[in-house]
Amino acid sequence: MSRRGNPRRRWTFAAGCAALVLSVAAPAALGPAPASADPRPGGVHITRAQLAKEVRPEEVKAFGRPRAEQLARDRIGLRAVDRGYPQPMRTRSLKRLTDSQAELNAAFAPSQSGRFTDYFSSPDYGDHVALLPTGKVLLFSFEAVEESPNKETAPTEVIGRDNAGRAYVWDPAQGTGASAFKSVQPPVVKVDDGLDEDRPAPIFCAGHSYLPNGMVGIFGGNLGGNHGAGAHLALVFDPWTETWHQQQDLAQGRWYPSVVTGADGRQFITSGHGDTGWGKLSQTIERFPAKNTAVSYDPKAIADGQALDKWPIKAEYSTDYPHLFSLRDGKIYGFGRTYNEQYVFDPQTETEQPLRNRPDGGMRNYGSAVALPNGTPGNGPDSVLILGGDRNDPKTYRFSGGRWTEDTARAFGRTQDDTLIFPDGRLFTVNGGYDIRDYGNGLYNPNAHEKYRQTEIRGLDGSWKLGPVQRLPRGYHSNAVILPDGRIMVTGDELQEIANNPDIKSGQNGTIEIYEPPYLHQGGTRPTLTDVSNPTVGYGAGLRVSTGTPDQVEKAVLMAPITSTHSVDTSQRRIELPITSSAGNKLVLKTPPSVNDAPPGYYLLFLLDDRGVPSVAKWVQLRPGA
Ligand SMILES: [Cu+2]
DSSP: OOOOOOOOOTTHHHHSSHHHHHHHHHHHHHOSOOSSSOSOTTSOOOOHHHHHHHOOHHHHHHHOHHHHHHHHHHHHHHHHHHTOOOHHHHHHHHHHHHHHHHHHHTTSOHHHHOEEEEEEEESSOOSEEEEOTTSOEEEEEEOOSOOOTTSOOSOTTOOSTTSOEEEEEEOGGGOSSGGGEEEOOOOEEOOSSSSOOOEEOOOTTOEEEEOTTSOEEEEOOBOOSTTSOBBOOEEEEETTTTEEEEOOOOSSOBBSOEEEEOTTSOEEEEOOBOTTOTTOBOOEEEEESOTTSOOOOOTTOOOOSOOOEEEEEEOOOSSSOOEEEEOTTSOEEEEOSBTTOEEEEETTTTEEEEOOOOTTOSBOOSOOEEEEOOSSTTOOOOEEEEOOSOSSOOOEEEEETTEEEEEOOOSSOOBSOEEEEOTTSOEEEEOOBSBTTBSSSOBTBOOOOGGGGEEEEEOTTSOEEEEEEOSSOOOTTEEEEEOTTSOEEEEEOHHHHHHHOGGGGGTOOEEEEEEEOGGGSSSSOOOOOOEESOOEEOTTOEEEEEOSOTTTOOEEEEEOOOEEBTTBOSSOOEEEEOEEEEETTEEEEEOOSSTTTSOSEEEEEEEEOTTOOBOOOEEEEEOTTO
C-alpha cells in the first residue's frame, strides 16, 4: 500500500502560501470571460451564462463588477483544476504554440539564426539529461503524482513508494518514435523515510557529472516530505551496458546538490538540502570515489559499492545548486547563487579561498553559467560567464583572473535558462522563464510570455542577437544538449509538457525538440571526420585523425558532453586543438597539455571549416598515461 503526504508545494515561500498559489494560477489561466471564443486557448472556456451564474451580488456590491467577475472566474477555474486538466486544452494550446512558432520564426534566416525542426513526444520529462559516449541521451526524472500543470506534479512531498524516479535512454540513431526510447529503470531501493518500501530510486533533483570512464555519477535525490529533503543515494549509470550501479551512501542527504569532475578524475559533491528538509543545506564536501580508492579510466570496469569520503572543510553555500567548474589552474570554482558565496576549492590541499563578491550584489534564481573557451588553442577554460538567474537583470558577469567584469547583456533577464557553447565558439541561450513554475503570468500558469520561448545567440564578437522561438516554453527543469551531429536537443519542464502534450495518456508525457544551429545552414558541404586512430589518448599527445575533406579543415575542437539540470552544467567546455601536421587526408592534433585543461573523460571531437561548420563528431577519451 502506498502512502501519500499532503502534496504541498515545494516553493510555497515564493507564493506566500499554498492557497495563494492556486488563486494566482487558476484565474490567470482563464483570461477574460468571452462571449463565445476563448482568447486564451490554454485556459478554461467560460461562457457568459456560466459567469453570470457564478457572480455573487454581495461581491459586486463590495468590490465592483470587474473584480467580482474576476473572483467568479477564479472559482470556476479552481473547480476546473480540481477536475483535472481537460485533454482538449492540451490539443488547443499545442496548436497555438505550433502556429505561433511558425509565424514568428518566418522572420529568421536559418543561416543567421538557425532553425527548429523536429518536435516529438518522449517517455520522460527530461528534467535531467546526459549525453552518453555511445551517442545516446540519458533522460531521467520522476513518476508524476498529478497530471495537471496547475499543480505540483513531482512527488516532492510524497513519502514511500510513490516517491520514485524513472529513467530512459533515447537513441537519436533510431529516430524520434517511441521505439527509439528504452526504459532504464533506476535500481529499486528503500530510502530513510521510516517506511520499508521499495521503489525505483528517487534520483530527481540530484546532481551529476561524468566519470573518467564515460559513466555518469548521480548523487542525492528526494527523500520525500518536509518540502523536499535529501536522499543519500549515490548511483553510477554505465552507458556501455545501460545498467545502474549503486555505490555506498552519501554521508549527508542532498536534494539539489552540485557535482563537478575535477582534474584528478574525482567528483566533488556539495550543497543540496539535507535530511531534515528544505532550507538546511548539506555543506560538507564529499568526494567520489574516496581518495584512498582508485579512479577508474576503464569503460569496461563496473564497480558497485565504491566508497565516498569527505573533505576536512565545508562549502558554506546557503543556497542550492551552485555553479561548479574545474578550471585551468586545477582548482574547483564554486559560484553560489548568492552574490557573496563565491569560493575556490583546491583539491590538492583540500582548502578553500573566498572569491570577490559577484557585482550584482543579489541572489540569483536558477540560471545558466558557462566556462568560456580559452583564447589560446590547447588551453582549457580559465574564465566563467554567469548569465541567467535574474528575471529583471539582462546583464552577464564574467569572472576571470580573480576579478569580475560586466559582459555584454542579453536582451532581457530570464531565469531557468540554458546556455550552450557551440563547436564554433558562439554561445546559445535556450529555455527560460520568469521564475520557478512561472512564465510571466503567475505561478503554475502554463501560459508563457512569448519572450521566454525566444533563443539568443552570442556571436564571436561578444554581442547577443535574438533568434527563433522554440515550440514549447520551457522553464524550470528544462535542458539542452549538443548531439554529436551538431544538432541541439531541447527538452524538460514537466509543467509545460503536461500542459501541452496530447500524448500524455499514452505514456509519452515528455517532449523533445530539435534545433539546428546556423552552422548547419551555411550551404555547401560539411567537413568530415572519418577516423580517429587513437581515440584513447593521453595529454600533450598526438591525436591522429583522418578526414575526407582535408582542404576544408581549418580547426579541431574538443567539446565536453553535456549533463545538466536546473540550469547547472558543470562539465561543458570547448577546447581548440592545435593541428600540428597534415599530410593528404591525415591530420595530427595536439591534445591539451594537462588534466587541468580538460579533466579525464570522454569528449566530442569536431573538425571545423573556415566558416565554423563542424563535422559530425567522434568520441575521444582523454586518459592520463594513455
Ligand atoms: Cu527540481
